[in-house]
Amino acid sequence: MMTEMLHSMESLPGKYRHMAMLSEHHPVPPLTLVTEKELSTWLERFDEVKFAVTNLEEHIMITSGAFLKKDLDEIAQQVRRLRWKHDATASLKAMLKSIQGSDTSLNVAVRSACQAEDLSQHSFAGIYESVLNVESIDQLKAAIIKVWCSAYSVRAIMEKLEAKVIGSAESMNIIVQQMIDPELAGVAFSCDPVTGEDTLYIEYVDGVGETLVSGEQVAKRITKDAVMADHQQVFEQLTTVVTSAKDLLGGHVDIEWAYQNGVVYLLQARPVTNVRKQATSTKPQFACYELYDELPGSIQSELPAYALYFNRKRKPLHDIGKHFGCGEVGAVILELNRHALDQVPTQQRILDLFFSERQVIDFSDAVRQLTVSKEELIDQLKRLMTDPNRLHYVVLRDFVRGQYGVITQQVLTNEGPTLVAEVSEDGLLAMNRGSAVSQMLSLSAPDANTLFSGADLRVLHDVTTCALEKLGDIQIEWVFSNGQFYALDYSSVGESPVVLTDNTSVMSPGFARGSVFVVESSEALENYSIAPSMSLTDIPDASVYGDLFTSIIEDMQSLSRRPIIFSKRPYAALASLLPYVSGFVFEKGSLLCHLGVLLREKQLPAICDDQLFHQMTHGESFELDTVSVK
Known part of the structure; x- marks a missing residue:
C-alpha cells in the first residue's frame, strides 16, 4: 500500500513520506496511512469538527491567546463530538488486512502523521500521542480518535503557536503500523544531539523504544570505539540506515529503530531541527x-x-x-x-x-x-x-479594571491647548480598542471631580504635564479604582492633535464624499480589536484577520469611489480598512481610541454621531464634512 502512494509523494506528510522512501532500501514494518479524507467517511461530524477546531486555532493565533482558556475549552468540546459510523468497521478490517495479511491476529501501533510535523525547523517530536499494542477493533477505533485529537491538546497548540503553524488547517493523518517484538530499540542521530558534532550517536533500551523516549528506562550507548560483539550487527546496520536517511532528508537526521532476529527495522525518521535550544533544568528554578x-x-x-x-x-x-x-x-x-x-x-x-x-x-x-x-x-x-x-x-x-478607564491628553480648543480626560465606565481596554462609550472632561473644570468620588484630579494634570515634557506628544492611559488613579501606559499621538468642538463628536477633521458602507459589529471584530496582536501604530494587513475582511474589501474595491464606513464603534481592527475608505461615521465611541490616532495621522475624516449613524442606509450617497461641525 505504501508503494501505491509514492506517485503523490509531495502531498504526503513528512513522517510517512520519509518512511515510504526509505522502505525502498531498508526494512520497515508494514504500515499504512489513514488520511483525513478517510476519517471523514468513517467518523460522524468529522468535517464539522475539523472546520470548528481550525477556526478556533485561527482565533487563538490572531488574538495571541488572549482568550486561550475559552478557546481551548471549546476545542475540547468539539473533539468530544466524534463518533464512529456503524459501517466503518468493515473499512478498518480491510485496512488491517492490507498490512497484516489478516484482520484476525491484530497487534499494531497507531501514530500521528501530521503535515505540520517533522519539519526542518520544528520536529514536534513527542507532542502528539502514539498508542502501541492495539489488539482489537475497538482499541483501534479509540486509538485513532486519541491520536487525531492529540493535535488539539494544550501541549500541541502551544507548540504550534511557537512554530507559527497554528490555524493552518494542516491535515492530521494517522499511521497504522505492524508491531514487532524487538530485543533492542532506540534512537540514532547522524550528529551529536547536544554538540552538533558530525558523528553517529546511538542510544538504546531493552524491548520497545517508547520506554527510552518517554524516559521510563535509562538509555545505554553504542559507540564506534566500544561496540560489544552482540551489538556489532546493530551498529553496522544503523550506520547504513542513518547515512541513507541523511542523504534522503538532505541534512542531519534523528531516527527511531528496533532490532529483531538480526534485523534493524526503521520506525521513524525526521530531520534534526535547527532551533535555539531552550534552557532546561530537572530541578526547581x-x-x-x-x-x-x-x-x-x-x-x-x-x-x-x-x-x-x-x-x-x-x-x-x-x-x-x-x-x-x-x-x-x-x-x-x-x-x-x-x-x-x-x-x-x-x-x-x-x-x-x-x-x-x-x-x-x-x-x-x-x-x-x-x-x-x-x-x-x-x-x-x-x-x-x-x-x-x-x-x-x-x-x-x-489587572485593574476599576470604576473608570481614563485617557488624558493635550487637545486644541477655541481657547488654545487644554488638558482633558476622556472617561468611560466601559474600562480602559474597551476605550483603546474602540468598543467603549465615553465622555470628555476638562481637567480644569470645577465639576469634573463629581465622577471620581472626591479624588484629587491634580495627579492627572501633573503626571500628564510632566510626561509631555519628558516623553513628547503622548496620551496617558489610566484606571481609576477605589479612589486611586493608576497610570498604566502611554501612546504616541504623532503630529495630529485632537481638535475639540463644542459637541466633542469630531474624531478626525476633514471632508469625504462616497457611498455609505455599513460594517456590522461581530464577536470576531471585537475580539480581534482587543487582541494584543492588533497594531496600535501601523495599519495592519487585513490578511492577518483571516477571512474577516475578505468579502468586505472585495465589495469596496468594486465601487467607483472609496466608501464611507458606518460602524457602531471605532473598533481597532477596522484600521485594516483604512487604505480602502474615505471616512468613518460611528454611532458612539472614544475620541482618543487607537483607531482615532491612526485616522488623524492619515487625515481621514471621522465623527461620532448617533443620529447620523441611524439615518443613513447602506449604499446611499453621502458627504461627510467634519470641519463644519460645531
Missing part, C-alpha cells in the same frame, strides 16, 4: 524581578521582546507616576520552570505579589494578555508549561 526596576544585565539577553518592551517603555511613566503619588499595580517578570511552580511555597509567593482579583499573563510571543482570576492563576500557568524542565520568562501584572 525560580527568580522574580520587578517589571519596572532596572533589570540585571545577566537576564536581559534571555528575556522575550515584549518583556523588554514593558520595562523600557513603561518604566519612565511608572517613575513619573510614583513621584506624584499614583497607585502602583503588581507587575513582575518570573523566571521559573514547572518543577518550581509545583511547589506550594512558590505558588504562595507568586500570589502574594498581587492585590487584584485578576491578573494578566504574558507567557510567550504567541500567548499574550491572557487575563485570569487570581484563584486560577497557578493552574493556568501550569497548563501553559507543558514541559516541566523548560525555563520560562513570564510577565505577570495585576
